Amino acid sequence: MSGITKSFPGVRALDGVDLEVRAGEVHCLLGQNGAGKSTLIKVLAGAHQPDDGAITWAGETVTLRSPIAAMRLGIATIYQELDLVEGLSVAENVHLGHEPTSAGFVVRGREAKASTAALLKRLGHGEIDPGTLVGDLSAAHQQIVSMARALSHDVRLIVMDEPSAALDPDETDNLFRIVGDLTADGVAVVYISHRLEEIRRIGDRVTVLKDGRAVAVGLPAKDTPTRDVVSLMTGRNVEYVFPDRPAEEPVAEPVLTVRDLSRSGEFAPLDLDVRPGEIVGLAGLVGSGRSEILETIYGARRPSSGTVTVAGTALRPGSVRSAVRAGLGLAPEERKAQALLMLESVTRNVSVSSMSRFAHGGWLNRAAERDAAHRATRDLSLRPDDPSVPVRTLSGGNQQKAVLARWLLRGCKVLLLDEPTRGVDVGARAELYAVIRRLADEGLAVLLVSSEVPEVLGLADRVLVLREGKVVHTSRAQSLTEHEVLDLVMEGAPA
């Protein structure tokens, strides 16, 4: 790709970007949230038409008028926002967009199922039934289906936009094995991730985007110092540091009290206290019950037993309304489906849970709404710095910030955070950590779930380690190491 330019109303997302990818290599695309990575690969996938620039494929200049045109050349994409149809089965999704065979026969249901089963097996997930509805699968399994769909065509180049964001370490290893198999067959892989250690592991070369321009092209992935990569991305030296913990342990009475809470088949009876000013982390693998615990505390799932009390008020089991009224907030894991009004402005998305604050006697004070939302998004350096744009047009990481800004504005007593930094770039992560700690210092109680063990250990005061729905260990964050936590989640016993 050379000189690729693409503007949206009011934004130049790409400004003359060059990208060169070789057969059999893993080419990593790095850049902060909103740098233009997803836009570039959508141009490559035929989903966006560039305003200017040329694409050369195997020596010939090509125009990719549609995703089908790109697919015919052998270019497949796994998007950051998975684009599967939830109401269709796994096999139907995998074969969606396939053309009838040359003889004019559409692939029949049984063959579609058999070939899908074979692909899933090759991807290390033979246990997924091709007949299951995609909407019933976990995020990680949906990712695998998306990959099966990409591989169901004769692919020469496969683009993966933050594929590991929804995966735990085991599944990431599986993904890397697949990437290794593909490149050994001469398939080119374009890999987007905010996790630099992944890029070191599987990358060959790196292109860095900043504000719609390529600021470095074809750097060696394994030998370029992290400091250099980060300063190319951010234009400054960001230290990956966690905010200081308060000198003294919080002494106030717990504001969140959970007693004997359980859901059969999901997690065992759990006791938990969080005090104002305290950040408590839940560590564990995907599937260990972490998100289910948060959602049950929040009332989105009905518990089999137990109680949740917020600031002295016992919550009605299975009632989100009662939880929110008592002062609970949840920033969920699947933000697109669960949290965002994609067509509405950033302002409205941020203010939606605090509407009563801006409505008086039937009037909505729009100026106050906008200013308050703007302050919250600015605290998180959300880009673009214009809350009137629709959330749909934000980059993935900036959408995450919009969800968080909503809860910052709402001013709840207890904030439940599920994977708050998923998809957030390294620069903004440090800012986000600082904001979370500042809110705690101001008296908020935080319950944090993250797949990234260093994040839980660095940010939380106290950590509960979960394994298969059971708390297997509780201690202060400072007295645990990453290695010990990984041992605990695997074995369930202290190392």
Ligand SMILES: Nc1ncnc2c1ncn2[C@@H]1O[C@H](COP(=O)(O)OP(=O)(O)OP(=O)(O)O)[C@@H](O)[C@H]1O
């Ligand atoms: N459909 C659209 N309409 C308007 N603006 C858009 C649209 N798609 C992207 N943009 C803007 O283009 C810029 C680049 O966005 P892009 O999604 O490519 O970023 P990214 O590098 O993938 O970021 P992230 O790491 O957060 O996923 C952003 O400013 C974004 O707001």
Ligand SMILES: [Mg+2]
């Ligand atoms: Mg993106």
